[in-house]
Structures are given as structure tokens and as C-alpha cells.
Amino acid sequence: MHLTMDALSRAECYKLLAGTVVPRPIAWISTRSAAGVGNVAPYSFFNMISAAPPLVVLGAMRSASGGLKDTATNILETREFVVNLVSEPMLEAMNLTCIDAPPEVDEATLAGLAMLPSELVTPPRIAGSPVSLECRLYQAIDAPPGSTIILGEVVAMTIDDRFVDAATLRPDPIAMQLMGRVHGVGGYTRIQTDRTLQRPVY
């Protein structure tokens, strides 16, 4: 099958890409509105894209009403967010926070999440998340008709001491039980090391 994206609907493009570009890490993003209301939501259009500067990327689609989702609104207004990574024990709580709650509702309260203060940014981090990345907006790219792409600079990170070697700074993402998203209808996968390869030298 060969498909030309121009000939497909938005939903078909989503289905095909979200079901093939897998597994995707999940950014469980905490933000604050300009008025100070907290917000938590998961985003799997997410990855690291640079180490110097340390950058992550997020893709926020428009909400059903066609407007910006609360996470995107808050990041554009305050220029700050925290990416919390999702471990298997937190998967159900993460799923609760994707609810389409109005801006005045903090999904952290709905999901019974404990929050802890961040060091360098105003939005708090999620207690129990093995890794939290404190980010400042680096650049936002409007991608009409349906998306806002957000580049964030990671200015600080917190890793649970159990999952990082203090001497080498090597993290253990498998011990963290981090989860990945595998398709758009509620599928998730565990990560594990199946193969280890040495890089070739020419």
C-alpha cells in the first residue's frame, strides 16, 4: 500500500503515523496558567532532540473545539513546563489526566496526584515520577491547521536516586519501569533491553 498524505483525512494521518512511529515516550506535562491554575496532561508527541542545548519537543494538537489545549496555552503564556516521565505504577493515574477537563480544573487534583515544588520553574513536578525535566520555552512553531510544536530547553532535572548511578550519572530507565505508547487507542508497552550492539568505527 502506498499512501499520499494529501489524500487522507486528519484522522487517517493520525492513525497511520501514531500506529507506526512507535514506541513513543510519554511526557506527563505539568504547567500553570498565567492565573496560577495547575494543569497536568500526557503528550506522546514527545522526544529529546538535542543535548547542547538540551532540548525536548512536544506536539500539541488542537482541542475538539479547534482551540489550543490547556497545556499549550499555559506554555505559551508562562514559557515554563515540567515533563514528568511515566512509570508503569503511574499509568492509570496518567490516563485519568488526559480527561478533557476545562481550564479551571487541575487534573492533578482529579487524579489524586501529589505535587512537589520545582527548583527553577514555577510549575510543580509530579511526586513519584522517576524523572522530571524542568523546561523553559525555547521556541513555539504554529503548524496550521491542527498543531502547535513546542521546543523546550531542559534547565534542570530530578531523577529518583534509586535509578541513577551517582558516580557515572548513568540512569537505568528499565528499573524505572518507564512506559511507551504504541498506538492511538490506549496501547502501551514496557521498555526492556533485548539487544546490545557496539557502534562500528570506520
Ligand SMILES: Cc1cc2nc3c(=O)[nH]c(=O)nc-3n(C[C@H](O)[C@H](O)[C@H](O)COP(=O)(O)O)c2cc1C
Ligand atoms: C498517552 C497519551 C498521549 C497523548 N499524547 C498527545 C499528544 O502528543 N498531543 C496531543 O495533542 N494530545 C495528546 N493526548 C491527548 C491529551 O492528553 C488530551 O487531549 C488532554 O485532554 C489535553 O489536556 P490539556 O488540555 O490539559 O493540555 C494524549 C493522551 C494520552 C492518554
